[in-house]
Amino acid sequence: MKLILSTTSAGLDASLDPRFGRCAYFLLIDPQTMEWQSLPNPALHSGGGAGVQAAQLAANHQCQAVVSGEFGPNAFDALAAAGIDMYKYGALGSVQEVIEGYLAGTLERVQGPGNAGHHGR
Amino acid sequence: MKQLVVLSGKGGTGKTCVTASFAHLASSGPDPIPVVLADADVDAANLELVLQPRLLETHPFRGGSVAVIDLGLCEGCGTCASVCRFDAILEPGMDGTLAYAVDPIACEGCAACMYACPSAAIQMQPQLAGEWFHSESRYGLLFHAALKPAQENSGKLVTLVKQQARLSALDSGAELVIVDGPPGIGCPVISAISGASLALMVAEPSAAGMHDLKRVLDLAAHFRLPALVCINKADLYPQGAAEIVAGCLERGVEVVGEIPFDPLMTEAMVQGEPVTAYRPEASASLALVEIWKRLRVQLQDGKV
Amino acid sequence: MIIAVASGKGGTGKTTVATSLALAAGGSRHAPGSDPVDVLYLDCDVEAPNAHLFLKPTFQQHREVGILIPDVEETLCTHCGRCAEVCQYHAIAVLGKKTLVFPQLCHGCGSCTRECPEGAIREKLNVIGALEHGSTAEGVEFRRGVLEIGEPMAVPIIRQLKTWLPARPGQLVIRDSPPGTSCPVVETVRGADFLLLVTEPTPFGLHDLKLAVAVAAELAIPVGVVINRDGLGDQRVDDFCTEVGIPILLRIPFDRRIAEAVSRGQALVTALPEYYPQFEALLEQITRAVPERGRL
Numbered sequence: 026m027k028l029i030l031s032t033t034s035a036g037l038d039a040s041l042d043p044r045f046g047r048c049a050y051f052l053l054i055d056p057q058t059m060e061w062q063s064l065p066n067p068a069l070h071s072g073g074g075a076g077v078q079a080a081q082l083a084a085n086h087q088c089q090a091v092v093s094g095e096f097g098p099n100a101f102d103a104l105a106a107a108g109i110d111m112y113k114y115g116a117l118g119s120v121q122e123v124i125e126g127y128l129a130g131t132l133e134r135v136q137g138p139g140n141a142g143h144h145g146r
Numbered sequence: 147m148k149q150l151v152v153l154s155g156k157g158g159t160g161k162t163c164v165t166a167s168f169a170h171l172a173s174s175g176p177d178p179i180p181v182v183l184a185d186a187d188v189d190a191a192n193l194e195l196v197l198q199p200r201l202l203e204t205h206p207f208r209g210g211s212v213a214v215i216d217l218g219l220c221e222g223c224g225t226c227a228s229v230c231r232f233d234a235i236l237e238p239g240m241d242g243t244l245a246y247a248v249d250p251i252a253c254e255g256c257a258a259c260m261y262a263c264p265s266a267a268i269q270m271q272p273q274l275a276g277e278w279f280h281s282e283s284r285y286g287l288l289f290h291a292a293l294k295p296a297q298e299n300s301g302k303l304v305t306l307v308k309q310q311a312r313l314s315a316l317d318s319g320a321e322l323v324i325v326d327g328p329p330g331i332g333c334p335v336i337s338a339i340s341g342a343s344l345a346l347m348v349a350e351p352s353a354a355g356m357h358d359l360k361r362v363l364d365l366a367a368h369f370r371l372p373a374l375v376c377i378n379k380a381d382l383y384p385q386g387a388a389e390i391v392a393g394c395l396e397r398g399v400e401v402v403g404e405i406p407f408d409p410l411m412t413e414a415m416v417q418g419e420p421v422t423a424y425r426p427e428a429s430a431s432l433a434l435v436e437i438w439k440r441l442r443v444q445l446q447d448g449k450v
Numbered sequence: 451m452i453i454a455v456a457s458g459k460g461g462t463g464k465t466t467v468a469t470s471l472a473l474a475a476g477g478s479r480h481a482p483g484s485d486p487v488d489v490l491y492l493d494c495d496v497e498a499p500n501a502h503l504f505l506k507p508t509f510q511q512h513r514e515v516g517i518l519i520p521d522v523e524e525t526l527c528t529h530c531g532r533c534a535e536v537c538q539y540h541a542i543a544v545l546g547k548k549t550l551v552f553p554q555l556c557h558g559c560g561s562c563t564r565e566c567p568e569g570a571i572r573e574k575l576n577v578i579g580a581l582e583h584g585s586t587a588e589g590v591e592f593r594r595g596v597l598e599i600g601e602p603m604a605v606p607i608i609r610q611l612k613t614w615l616p617a618r619p620g621q622l623v624i625r626d627s628p629p630g631t632s633c634p635v636v637e638t639v640r641g642a643d644f645l646l647l648v649t650e651p652t653p654f655g656l657h658d659l660k661l662a663v664a665v666a667a668e669l670a671i672p673v674g675v676v677i678n679r680d681g682l683g684d685q686r687v688d689d690f691c692t693e694v695g696i697p698i699l700l701r702i703p704f705d706r707r708i709a710e711a712v713s714r715g716q717a718l719v720t721a722l723p724e725y726y727p728q729f730e731a732l733l734e735q736i737t738r739a740v741p742e743r744g745r746l
Contacts, residue, residue, distance in 0.1 A: 044341065049313070074539060074541065074552070081534075081540075084546070103543060157498075158460040158462060158629075190630050192459070192654045210538070254557055254559070256557055256561060258559045258560060293631070295668060328630070329629050330629070332601075334632075353503045354465065361498060361599060412652060418653070
């Protein structure tokens with residue numbers, strides 16, 4: 026079971042980055058075993074397609090769910106197509122809190138894209 | 147941490163001079179806030195001319211790639227020319243061309259020719275498209291860039307500049323990033339808007355200015371970005387200014403101030419200073435001080 | 451002959467100069483015995499087109515314009531991912547059991563369509579704007595492109611504007627360019643016989659003029675300069691032009707009457723007819739500067 030979180034730096038004590046496509050790092054984590062890996066975001070400076078690339082990364086790593094602050098419409102469509110659940114950070118402030126929230130089932134589920142995005146409708 | 151992006155639609159309304167004054171006002175006065183500045187107008191970057199910053203770092207920017215034909219492998223079949231949709235393949239016989247070649251300015255880097263070439267004679271080469279800079283001004287760090295002339299401005303370099311500004315602000319605890327935006331409504335503007343909390347449109351009360359203001363306000367609305375308007379050179383055409391105020395009222399957009407046409411603004415620019423620093427008593431400076439106060443309120447009250 | 455009017459810096463007066471040039475060349479105010487020139491005006495600033503405000507054309511034709519994007523037939527698609535592999539823009543991606551297209555990232559190159567091993571992709575038109583054609587009361591033929599709000603790409607519209615309904619032989623084509631020095635300007639200027647750069651005598655004007663001159667050099671097109679709002683700034687633009695040998699073909703002094711006329715949407719030569727001879731002279735100088743094969 027794998028989650029992906031968008032963060033501003035590498036490691037478990039990284040700050041949460043609210044923007045899925047443009048975050049500096051992705052934290053891949055198994056919430057049961059706490060096995061984790063940080064990947065730099067390959068699409069950090071992409072003019073367009075950052076959301077798509079981020080979704081592709083999540084799919085390539087067989088993640089079941091993604092947690093971030095907001096998802097643009099391209100990322101939303103891509104993740105939905107891949108069958109990957111989306112959750113929001115809300116007021117949570119640390120990786121630890123997000124993992125606890127996920128295991129307790131209290132994370133806020135995302136129903137639609139968070140903003141109109143900048144490279145898609 | 148909030149991001150204010152200064153836009154206009156029409157070019158030449160005064161975005162850069164207004165942005166420079168905000169940078170000065172943000173860091174001076176009784177209630178200064180730390181700011182980071184970003185010049186998102188990467189193919190005509192002027193903010194550094196009024197901020198006169200000290201350059202700290204220069205970095206290369208590699209944009210897209212262009213196709214290159216290896217004449218040693220090329221069989222002259224012309225398949226590349228038949229698939230290229232951007233008129234980027236020069237064919238033998240055209241204007242003195244002796245062999246198939248790629249026009250690097252026209253090439254969009256789509257690689258269609260590379261995939262279609264039966265002789266594997268085409269490679270994609272990453273291009274040095276420009277540079278980006280990390281500088282220090284009197285009013286805060288400035289992130290800016292220079293795209294090489296005739297390069298593709300897909301918004302990638304704009305995104306990079308803003309990203310650097312954003313990360314720097316997060317690191318240093320700066321409350322606000324002020325972005326000097328490009329003219330127009332296409333991809334560089336869309337990239338400049340990305341992540342913004344608030345847009346300030348610098349409008350010009352001319353027929354063209356009003357026409358383009360509507361388009362950029364429509365763009366902000368399309369991206370659900372809250373926008374405010376200020377009118378520059380307002381007294382050059384008072385009927386125009388009144389029309390803008392009425393139009394904004396109808397749209398529910400607030401006009402936060404009017405700046406009179408003031409030759410001191412040009413003089414300040416020539417001297418390389420924001421007008422509010424150069425001549426605080428100038429009529430343009432007084433108007434900018436009021437506009438900045440109202441922006442501060444908007445940025446602080448949590449609505450944006 | 452094709453004249454492109456650009457600037458680098460926005461707001462220097464490209465449209466002011468281009469529209470007056472069109473009216474002076476094509477209008478009815480000509481010395482007796484000289485024929486008005488057949489003029490075609492292309493407003494290539496498709497993100498923020500303004501020339502129609504000054505030339506006031508009556509539009510006769512309107513056409514949607516767009517980019518050919520992939521349309522995937524899911525029943526034929528095996529989700530092999532070849533399309534996503536060849537796309538340089540991440541505009542098509544295979545996720546889960548679906549192949550998704552992101553239209554605003556697509557450049558319309560056709561690679562995915564050609565490379566699909568199953569022939570599962572066709573192309574369809576994604577409309578991003580419109581082309582319009584009309585003419586003015588003075589007989590100037592007018593065309594423009596308009597980019598839809600929210601669409602990122604101006605260049606495909608400019609490209610199609612240039613080739614839609616070819617110019618008549620002997621027609622003087624004036625291309626009004628967007629601000630800046632990157633791809634929309636390059637597309638507008640490419641193929642022109644002369645590049646007229648409109649600048650203002652300020653540091654911003656000078657900085658961006660230098661970039662615009664570099665674009666002209668990249669495209670190997672002869673250049674001339676118009677200094678607008680002369681007197682409001684300093685000497686450095688003049689000095690630069692002298693230094694690099696670029697002719698200053700016209701100076702328009704800063705004049706509140708011009709600013710007010712332009713604000714009202716009135717062409718410079720209409721508000722101040724004393725400028726007609728100067729724009730006629732400007733055209734004459736440009737014509738002489740263009741190599742033989744490009745002339746009217």
